[in-house]
Amino acid sequence: MTLWQIIIAASIAVLALKLLGYLVPPALLHKPRPARIADLLTVALLAALIAVQTLGSGQAIVLDARVPAVIVAAGLFALKAPFIVVVIAAAAVAAAIRALT
Amino acid sequence: MTRNDATNDDPTNDDANNDDPTNDDANASFEPLAVTDARNHRLAVRAGLAVGLATATYGVSFGALSVAAGLSIWQTSFISLVMFSGGSQFALIGVLAAGGLAAGPAAIASATLLGVRNSLYGMRTAPVVAGGRWNDSWYKKLAAGWLTIDESTAVALAQPTATSRRTGFWVTGLAVFIGWNLTTLAGALIGDALGDTRAYGLDAAAAAAFVGLLWPRLKRRQAVAVAVAAAVVAALLTPALMPGVPVLVAALVAVLVGFFNWFGPRTSIPGERMPS
Numbered sequence: 001m002t003l004w005q006i007i008i009a010a011s012i013a014v015l016a017l018k019l020l021g022y023l024v025p026p027a028l029l030h031k032p033r034p035a036r037i038a039d040l041l042t043v044a045l046l047a048a049l050i051a052v053q054t055l056g057s058g059q060a061i062v063l064d065a066r067v068p069a070v071i072v073a074a075g076l077f078a079l080k081a082p083f084i085v086v087v088i089a090a091a092a093v094a095a096a097i098r099a100l101t
Numbered sequence: 102m103t104r105n106d107a108t109n110d111d112p113t114n115d116d117a118n119n120d121d122p123t124n125d126d127a128n129a130s131f132e133p134l135a136v137t138d139a140r141n142h143r144l145a146v147r148a149g150l151a152v153g154l155a156t157a158t159y160g161v162s163f164g165a166l167s168v169a170a171g172l173s174i175w176q177t178s179f180i181s182l183v184m185f186s187g188g189s190q191f192a193l194i195g196v197l198a199a200g201g202l203a204a205g206p207a208a209i210a211s212a213t214l215l216g217v218r219n220s221l222y223g224m225r226t227a228p229v230v231a232g233g234r235w236n237d238s239w240y241k242k243l244a245a246g247w248l249t250i251d252e253s254t255a256v257a258l259a260q261p262t263a264t265s266r267r268t269g270f271w272v273t274g275l276a277v278f279i280g281w282n283l284t285t286l287a288g289a290l291i292g293d294a295l296g297d298t299r300a301y302g303l304d305a306a307a308a309a310a311f312v313g314l315l316w317p318r319l320k321r322r323q324a325v326a327v328a329v330a331a332a333v334v335a336a337l338l339t340p341a342l343m344p345g346v347p348v349l350v351a352a353l354v355a356v357l358v359g360f361f362n363w364f365g366p367r368t369s370i371p372g373e374r375m376p377s
Contacts, residue, residue, distance in 0.1 A: 001206070003197075004176065006193075006197070006209060007172070008183075010180075010212040011184040013216065017219050018223055018250075019246035021221065021225075023242075038218050040356075040359040041214060041215075041217055041352055042318065043315065043328050044354045045348060045352050046188065046311050046318070046328075047327070047328035048331045048332060048334065048348040048351035049191070050312055051333070051335040051336040052199060052347060053199075053307050054305075054308045059341075059343075060339075065302070069306075070305065070308045073305075074312055077313055083158065083313045087162045087309050087310055088306070090305045091302035091305055091306040094305035095301050
């Protein structure tokens with residue numbers, strides 16, 4: 001697969017899922033199980049992505065400057081700091097640690 | 102459901118800056134209601150624009166990270182225009198950054214699974230945008246579907262009346278769409294100019310962005326349990342599986358916990374045994 005094919009396939013799939021919500025009967029929403037699974041699916045994927053993005057390096061697990069950066073980010077989100085401030089702070093922490101070590 | 106038709110208030114031709122309630126041409130006996138409607142409308146517009154502005158700021162990080170992951174500026178902008186869903190976008194470029202083209206199928210699957218929640222949002226917002234102008238034509242559904250994301254759904258459903266919900270949906274969706282795409286392009290240009298993005302900590306910024314998307318969803322015990330378990334599963338499987346696949350396996354945690362409602366409100370009675 002080329003990069004463009006991957007991008008187009010993923011983009012169309014996500015857009016199609018959005019449109020699906022306008023085509024299916026709303027009765028499905030009142031069933032608690034599909035709604036609950038969809039909600040938790042988002043949580044599980046985001047948490048897994050955090051783990052991989054923080055610890056992964058190809059197929060290896062490494063502890064590097066990203067770990068303290070993510071801890072700082074979580075602390076700032078807990079303090080209700082704005083998204084962009086936290087993202088910049090996390091980048092700054094990682095960049096500073098790499099510059100000093 | 103069609104109450105919004107009765108109010109005959111077209112959100113698209115109202116003047117959001119019309120602060121003077123005496124300008125309202127409603128019958129005097131209905132004035133208190135009309136004044137409330139105008140205020141609800143104004144609040145919905147304001148909420149939508151504020152959310153649009155806030156979201157736009159992190160379009161910059163998406164643009165920069167996408168270029169850092171190896172995508173071109175065109176490809177980056179295409180994703181923000183067509184996919185237009187932050188979580189899925191970050192997932193796609195995150196998996197591609199880790200695994201390259203070989204991780205393509207896993208990247209598509211991650212982005213798609215993260216987009217499943219938009220279907221649920223659509224089911225909630227379909228009655229919100231129903232009726233009114235263009236009377237449920239296919240292009241209205243297409244536009245509404247395209248703009249159905251966390252932010253437009255949240256702002257719409259937080260409004261008190263049918264009319265202000267509709268206003269909130271369209272204003273937020275359009276404000277985020279315009280802002281997100283402009284700042285994505287800006288971020289891509291910045292990322293392109295930066296060069297070695299690791300030195301600037303952009304890989305850590307990507308992880309922090311995911312933390313920010315996850316944080317508001319951790320209000321319940323069940324969500325926290327799923328998050329912890331999924332993170333552990335993904336980390337443990339990383340050395341064993343191809344990049345991208347551990348994230349997909351971790352998604353099974355949500356299916357299991359959600360199906361049996363483990364850690365859910367109904368099984369949280371003290372002393373009650375968890376099903377195994």
